[in-house]
Amino acid sequence: MDDRRPQFAWMLLARAGALAMGILASIVVARALPPEGRGTYYxxxxxxTAAMTLGHLxxxxxxxxxxxxxxxxxxxxxxxLPLGLVIGSAAAAVAIGLGLVFQGSANVPDISLLATACAGVPLGMSVFYGTNIMVLRSRTGVAGRxxxxSAVxxxxxxxxxxLTGHLTVQTVVIAWVVSMAAPLALLIAAGGVTVGLPDLGVAVATCAKGLRLHAGSAAAYLLLRSDVFLLNALAGPREVGIYTLAVTLADLSRVAVDVLSQVTLSLQFDGDVSESAMVTARIVRFTVLLGVASAVTTVTAVSILIVPLYGHAYAAAATLVGWLVPGVLLLSAARPLSNFLLRQRSSRLVVFPSLIALVVxxxxxxxxxxxxGAIGCAxxxxxxYGTLVAFQVTYFRRVSGLGWTxxxxxxxxxxxxxxxxKHRFKALRIGGVP
Incomplete structure (x- = not known):
């Protein structure tokens, strides 16, 4: 594998900056809104987000x-860009329609709030497609910016x-929509997204290929978010407000691992299947090490800082983080396996594990x-998550011929x-440069 450390360092720095902004934003929201208000906004x-993920085909x-x-x-x-805007607009319209159907039941937010949030769907979907292209082209600098x-x-x-006293559930949702528009503007300005006439033939082929994989993608998203919908329906907005904060904090443990998976993605598509399998196995070994270190750091930091930063109303989130992090670690560390299976162009390898894990x-x-309650949810x-990873490891063994060890x-x-x-930590403690 060639040296991807500069790309990794840049992407990690970008994610760290976005993370810092995200933590500050979550603190502002938690201090301004009670758990019920945060649950409604979320x-x-x-x-x-469901419209974006379930509708992106x-x-x-x-x-x-x-x-x-x-x-x-x-x-x-x-x-x-055109696919993102067109497909995103259709997905937003479907989400608003479903919101009207279920309005007044299962703790569904007000339709005006849903419509405001759905305005960000076509923007976010365009960013999603464009950023993926940037990663495939190894233009991680543009993706990082x-x-x-978005976070800034x-x-x-x-x-x-x-500061102006206008922080409400509605305005917080508007701020989220703005966060979808900002990265799209940057991608276009930096040449990260090509603005021009689409190729209809390739667009149809892309959508057709995506549809064959979409059941797995939809199941993978619902695997991550169905718990929130069920918790909202069965326990109410207050539990959702605390639980989703825990999910946000637990996801911090996957930041470095996800960056490593991103910057090494193109390496998994070089060479034949055998070479790709060896590269994938090596990447996974490093994601496991990085994931364990990140998980321990996250659980320790959250247990210490949750009350000082977010207040006593959110103290229960620390326990939930402890239950969530092991699953998050497994899921993020196994991401290169998912990329490898995707390369095989067999929808069964991608779809079946996600569907089984979703049912579980x-x-x-x-x-x-x-x-x-929320602990059972976690x-x-x-x-x-562990079920999904077990299937991915099994399929990887069958395709690659390599043992799970x-x-x-x-x-x-x-x-x-x-x-x-230890070397990096020592350098930080003495204020030196590693």
């Missing part, structure tokens, strides 16, 4: 699967609204939430990683 945004996965054909790459690039632009825009809006998640949540999600860090790699962490 549900409106979750509906919009897995075009991003189709882009990735088709990227190996170099002749199609310019057309995949040019199609990302877009990520920062949202944070500035929230701080400004807070919904079933366990339906049983656990009435008994244990436990069910972690078990479901090749995915575990060796003693030499662990020792090297530990020494590197």
């Amino acid at each position: 549900m409106a945004v979750t509906v919009a 897995s075009v991003d996965q189709a882009q990735t699967a088709m990227w190996a054909r170099e002749g199609q790459r310019p057309y995949l690039d040019a199609n990302s 877009a990520m920062l632009a 825009a949202q944070c500035l809006c929230l701080v400004l609204l807070g 998640n919904v079933g366990l949540n339906a049983v656990a939430i009435p008994i244990w 436990l069910a999600s972690t078990v479901a 090749c995915l575990l860090p060796t003693s030499v790699e662990t020792a090297r990683f530990t020494m590197e962490v």
Whole structure:
């Protein structure tokens, strides 16, 4: 594998900046809104995010699967913006329609709030497609700046609204929509998204390929968010407000791992299947090491800082983070396996594991939430994530011919990683430069 450390460092810096902005934004929201208000805001945004994820037709996965054909790459690039706007608008319209149907039941937010949130769907979908193209082209700098632009825009809006006394559930949702527009503007300005006439033939082929993979993509999203919908219906906005904060904080443990997976994605599409499998196994070993270190750091930091930063009303989120992090660690560390299976162009390898894990998640949540509330929700999600990863490891073994032990860090790699962490930590403590 060639040296991807500069790209990793830049993307990690961008994610860290976005993370800092996101934490500040979540603190502002938590201090201004009670758990019930945060739960209402989060549900409106979750509906919009669901429209974006369930309605994107897995075009991003189709882009990735088709990227190996170099002749199609310019057309995949040019199609990302128009496809995002058209498909995103259709998905937003469906979400608003469903909101009208279920208005007044299952704690569904007000339709005006849903419509406001859904205005960000076509913008966010365009960013999603465009950023994926940037990662495939190894233009991580543009992708990183877009990520920062989103976080900065949202944070500035929230701080400004807070200082002027206009921070309400409605304005917080508007700030989220602005955070979808800002990265799209940056992608276009930086040449990260090509503005021009789309190629209809490639667009149809991309959508057709994506649709074959979409059941797995939709199931993967519902695996991550069905717990929120069930918790909202069975326990109400207050539990959602606390639980979703825990989810946000638990996701911090996957930041570095996701960055590593992003910057090494293109390496998994070089060479034949055998070479790709070896590269994938090596990447997974490093994601496991990085994930364990991130998980321990996240749980420790959250347990110490949750009350000082967010207040006593959100203290229960610290316990939930402890139950969520193991599942998040498994899911993020196994992301390269998902990329490898996607390369095989077999929808069964991608769709079936996600569908099984989704069924497990919904079933366990339906049983656990009435008994244990948000803690049952966290436990069910972690078990479901583990189920998905178990299937991915099994399929990886069958396709690659490699044993599952090749995915575990060796003693030499662990020792090297530990020494590197100690060296970096020591440098930070003395204020030096590693």
